[in-house]
Amino acid sequence: MTSEYDEATTFELTGNRATARLSSDWGIGNAVNGGIIMSLLAQVTSSVSRSAGGHGDVLGLSAVFLSPGADGAAEVSTDVLRNGRSMTTAQTLLSQEDERVRAFVTLGDIDRYAEPITLNPQPPAMPEPDACVRSSDAPPDALSQSGLLSRVDIRLDPACVGWAVGQPSGNGELRGWIRFADGREPDLHSLLLFLDAFPPVTFDLGAKGWVPTVQFSGYLHARPAPGWLQVRTRTTTVAGGLHEEDAQIWDSTGRLVAQSRQLASARF
Amino acid sequence: MTSEYDEATTFELTGNRATARLSSDWGIGNAVNGGIIMSLLAQVTSSVSRSAGGHGDVLGLSAVFLSPGADGAAEVSTDVLRNGRSMTTAQTLLSQEDERVRAFVTLGDIDRYAEPITLNPQPPAMPEPDACVRSSDAPPDALSQSGLLSRVDIRLDPACVGWAVGQPSGNGELRGWIRFADGREPDLHSLLLFLDAFPPVTFDLGAKGWVPTVQFSGYLHARPAPGWLQVRTRTTTVAGGLHEEDAQIWDSTGRLVAQSRQLASARF
Numbered sequence: 001m002t003s004e005y006d007e008a009t010t011f012e013l014t015g016n017r018a019t020a021r022l023s024s025d026w027g028i029g030n031a032v033n034g035g036i037i038m039s040l041l042a043q044v045t046s047s048v049s050r051s052a053g054g055h056g057d058v059l060g061l062s063a064v065f066l067s068p069g070a071d072g073a074a075e076v077s078t079d080v081l082r083n084g085r086s087m088t089t090a091q092t093l094l095s096q097e098d099e100r101v102r103a104f105v106t107l108g109d110i111d112r113y114a115e116p117i118t119l120n121p122q123p124p125a126m127p128e129p130d131a132c133v134r135s136s137d138a139p140p141d142a143l144s145q146s147g148l149l150s151r152v153d154i155r156l157d158p159a160c161v162g163w164a165v166g167q168p169s170g171n172g173e174l175r176g177w178i179r180f181a182d183g184r185e186p187d188l189h190s191l192l193l194f195l196d197a198f199p200p201v202t203f204d205l206g207a208k209g210w211v212p213t214v215q216f217s218g219y220l221h222a223r224p225a226p227g228w229l230q231v232r233t234r235t236t237t238v239a240g241g242l243h244e245e246d247a248q249i250w251d252s253t254g255r256l257v258a259q260s261r262q263l264a265s266a267r268f
Numbered sequence: 269m270t271s272e273y274d275e276a277t278t279f280e281l282t283g284n285r286a287t288a289r290l291s292s293d294w295g296i297g298n299a300v301n302g303g304i305i306m307s308l309l310a311q312v313t314s315s316v317s318r319s320a321g322g323h324g325d326v327l328g329l330s331a332v333f334l335s336p337g338a339d340g341a342a343e344v345s346t347d348v349l350r351n352g353r354s355m356t357t358a359q360t361l362l363s364q365e366d367e368r369v370r371a372f373v374t375l376g377d378i379d380r381y382a383e384p385i386t387l388n389p390q391p392p393a394m395p396e397p398d399a400c401v402r403s404s405d406a407p408p409d410a411l412s413q414s415g416l417l418s419r420v421d422i423r424l425d426p427a428c429v430g431w432a433v434g435q436p437s438g439n440g441e442l443r444g445w446i447r448f449a450d451g452r453e454p455d456l457h458s459l460l461l462f463l464d465a466f467p468p469v470t471f472d473l474g475a476k477g478w479v480p481t482v483q484f485s486g487y488l489h490a491r492p493a494p495g496w497l498q499v500r501t502r503t504t505t506v507a508g509g510l511h512e513e514d515a516q517i518w519d520s521t522g523r524l525v526a527q528s529r530q531l532a533s534a535r536f
Contacts, residue, residue: 102372215328239386
């Protein structure tokens with residue numbers, strides 16, 4: 001049986017162009033989550049790069065979001081910009097009538113870059129998943145506005161969910177666990193989804209509403225081991241209605257497998 | 269008299285294409301420093317955006333470095349991808365025969381996004397510039413290999429220069445001050461240069477040699493006040509000969525005015 005994630009990132013490739021479908025099953029409000037779009041872009045880019053004799057594992061992806069992805073057909077096209085011995089660089093666009101997302105993608109052989117580990121930050125302390133607050137316990141109106149919250153199983157450290165009852169901690173940090181709700185194990189390119197699946201970290205500062213990403217850069221460090229992923233999102237910089245959010249993901253062995261930074265709005 | 273920086277980022281614009289010159293005066297080894305190239309790209313993008321009725325201040329810039337910039341003529345071209353009410357998104361390329369750097373640029377009115385400040389990290393403690401180690405005191409062979417080190421005045425906290433005498437601290441952090449050597453005051457787009465002007469942070473872990481940036485994302489938060497800038501670069505993630513370097517810049521009022529993350533090699 002195909003997992004929900006694999007179904008959502010299915011595409012048909014002809015040359016360097018792919019057709020796919022974005023689904024509101026992965027929506028946040030009126031937009032399709034940027035993370036599932038980036039996972040799709042990563043997979044198309046990987047296929048095109050391999051076909052061109054290039055590398056297939058995404059090491060880095062920088063995206064600009066021009067307008068929100070909508071439920072329906074989408075076209076993805078990839079241009080390989082440089083095919084080097086150790087890395088391939090590509091540019092990938094997603095269009096739905098007009099252009100929605102554009103990304104630079106650096107690819108390599110992830111297993112070559114995963115070892116040896118010289119420096120690796122430890123995951124923060126947090127209660128076990130069963131002692132955390134479940135995304136499925138979110139208020140019914142939040143769940144009905146977000147298909148994403150039914151596709152991923154998020155467990156937030158109770159110490160950073162005060163915002164859900166009007167008492168944000170003011171620390172600008174969320175910690176918790178994440179996995180696919182249907183039991184699919186995480187793989188390398190799904191980490192891009194998980195980097196952008198938590199509620200906005202500005203909720204912890206009292207901000208309201210999900211807000212669109214302006215610019216995003218994610219880096220993937222290793223294939224994740226099976227099991228729960230640990231996530232920490234933080235912001236240190238909020239001004240003029242803009243903020244930066246940093247996300248880190250550790251796999252079940254405690255290894256940092258991905259991190260990202262995004263520039264996004266913040267509504268107070 | 270024109271400052272060295274203004275001379276190095278001079279360009280002649282015709283429509284959405286500009287001609288410029290990269291100079292080994294701003295070199296690191298055989299390459300022209302990526303920071304001066306990004307400052308040039310920011311200025312060209314700003315001019316093209318304004319001509320198209322768009323915004324003029326860079327808020328974010330994500331670049332991929334396809335091959336090193338070389339001394340000589342360069343062509344820069346900008347396409348405005350989206351011109352919105354509050355932000356403009358553009359893509360800018362720098363070519364010298366072949367393509368060298370490609371960047372996504374998000375522009376807005378920086379003064380609108382600079383206030384009010386909701387969250388702003390404080391600069392780290394460090395000795396005053398005169399109590400720090402000067403870049404001009406670097407060994408003669410290092411200075412002769414790097415024009416950049418004569419154009420910017422870097423003062424490193426003595427606590428993080430042990431690597432210069434074979435005793436890296438192992439913390440993965442550099443702290444210090446920076447300004448233009450000829451006394452020019454910093455402005456918004458020059459922050460992109462300053463984000464990429466410090467020695468590689470991996471020196472503090474015992475790595476050798478300046479290494480090319482693969483992918484870079486910088487965010488600009490406010491126009492810097494005149495005077496010294498404080499810089500901290502850190503890495504938490506080094507594996508398989510790749511690392512991520514985060515840089516932060518505070519102006520003389522103690523405000524965080526810019527930050528960046530880059531993916532680069534690390535040679536041990």
